[in-house]
Amino acid sequence: MATTTYPRKPILISGAGLASLLLAQSLLGAQIPFLIFEKDASLSFRAQGYRLRLSAEGLDAIESVLGPKDFQTFWDRCGKTGGGGATAIDARTGLKKEFPQPPADEKPTNRVENLSSREGKIVGISRGDMRALFMKGCEAFVYFSHQVTGYELTDSGVRAVFADGSKSVEGEMLVGGEGIYSKVAKQVSGGKLKVYDTGARGIHGQAPSTAFKGLGEGVWVMRDESNPKGKMFVITNVRPGEMDDPDVQFGWTLGSQPGVIQVPNDDYSLVGKPAADIAKALTAEWDPKLRPLFTEMTEYEAAFWKITCSTPSGVPEWKNEPRVTVIGDAVHSMTPAGGIGANTAMRDSALLGKLLADAGGYKEGITEAYEKEMRIYGSEAVKSSYGMAKMQFGVVIDGNSNTV
CATH class of the missing domain: 3.50.50.60 (FAD/NAD(P)-binding domain)
Structure with missing residues (x-):
């Protein structure tokens, strides 16, 4: 060169x-x-x-x-979301629920943290x-x-x-x-x-901000613990002031236990409609107020990923x-x-x-x-x-x- x-x-x-x-x-x-x-x-x-x-x-x-x-x-x-922490939701009923906590004899490093960082806001950026x-x-x-x-x-x-x-x-x-x-x-x-492959997998996606109206402002963790394939979760940050603008998109991240999300050849580069279709199928029985996140998602933005550590x-x-x-x-x-x-x-x-x-x-x-x-x-x-x-x-x- x-x-x-x-x-x-x-x-x-x-x-x-x-x-x-x-x-x-x-x-x-x-x-x-x-x-x-x-x-x-x-x-x-x-x-x-x-x-x-x-x-x-x-x-x-x-x-x-x-x-x-x-x-x-x-x-x-940066976007600034109100509230100090995340709210857990049962993905199938849409009802709020408590976060799981580690055994009492474990150090509290696993417990839900306060997510706010400045001005009492949760700060995020793409x-x-x-x-x-x-x-x-x-x-x-x-x-x-x-x-x-x-x-x-x-x-x-x-x-x-x-x-x-x-x-x-x-x-x-x-x-x-x-x-x-x-x-x-x-x-x-x-x-x-x-770097270890944990076996857990995920899918990133996004949808117009209007799809998030059923949730409202905040950091939300949707937990599906009754899926026969294994536990899943979706986390998203819904920022204020943009939920009426279909030209603005919010993102979400879907994650799962090992074995739940499977793609052909475990292909790390799987993106677009194939990844979107997997997310839609896995969340098909979720509460109606949560379904727009997936049914209205921008399919070409979906991407499969491996959880490593x-x-x-x-x-x-x-x-x-x-x-x-x-x-x-x-x-x-x-x-x-x-x-x-x-x-x-x-x-x-x-x-x-x-x-x-x-x-x-x-x-x-x-x-x-x-x-x-x-x-x-x-x-x-x-x-x-x-x-x-x-x-x-x-x-x-x-x-x-x-x-x-």
Whole structure:
């Protein structure tokens, strides 16, 4: 690939997901050169996934990177839903019900959390909007259609290795942020970083906001515990002021115990009408006020997904490589339970970005300092997410579990 002249070698970043782009914003603000390598052909190459709920920690991390002006733009794009937590509904009767709780002798990490994060509101934003906002100013430094499959260290830096065998320019440091299938994570950790297939499956979908009138404002969890195939749930965030506009769409996420949602060949890329038809069939006997979410759904937006999780005991130790580290799902993949994953990734980006900014760029000891602090909060987050998923989805990760 073409070389670029910089006053110093760039920080190389694998993947153009949320964590990578927020890290890039840190480097952009500190005038530290960087290059991003993304395997997809563009940001719109594939579906962006479900709407993200932002915790206080996640918002604080984003604000610390973007600064007051750009954070205000971000904040204005976020939706704000009233209420402090989620409301559970029996999907078949439409009646409110209590959330299941863990045994009394278990730590309360599995209990329903307060979802509000600022101004007494539950704050959320679509993954696509968030990614577009974080991309601002970074466009010239992103190389699309470049899949990183590993790296090689040099005498004075590191190069990313691509799927076609070519290599990047030499960088001062490489950050693996390419998600659960990260080759950088496997290489730098010597295989210690693993992502498990829990067996649980899900479908993302969306429908016109008018389909949600039967619910009204709030975060809702519809639970179907009498389906003969196994337990299912749907979670959605209904924002105020838009339920009369058919041009506005709200999203939902359907999840299930292992074995309930099945697609041909367990195809991770199944999207559109086939995925929509599965969701419609599974919810055909649900309460009439909930059915419009599925009967009126935008079929081409539906997408099947696998629920994965990193090692439940937390982020493992590996021999530190001063010039290579990992962020986001590449180092701590989590189930959707609790909405913890994206917020933890934001903390990674803010932490590593600050360390690099304070040093004016790469210096020895940065990756070690980052990993030491990240392992603490990252391990807590993985344990909590797995604990909630174990209770909600019936997933169990053990020595017989498959990795992805």
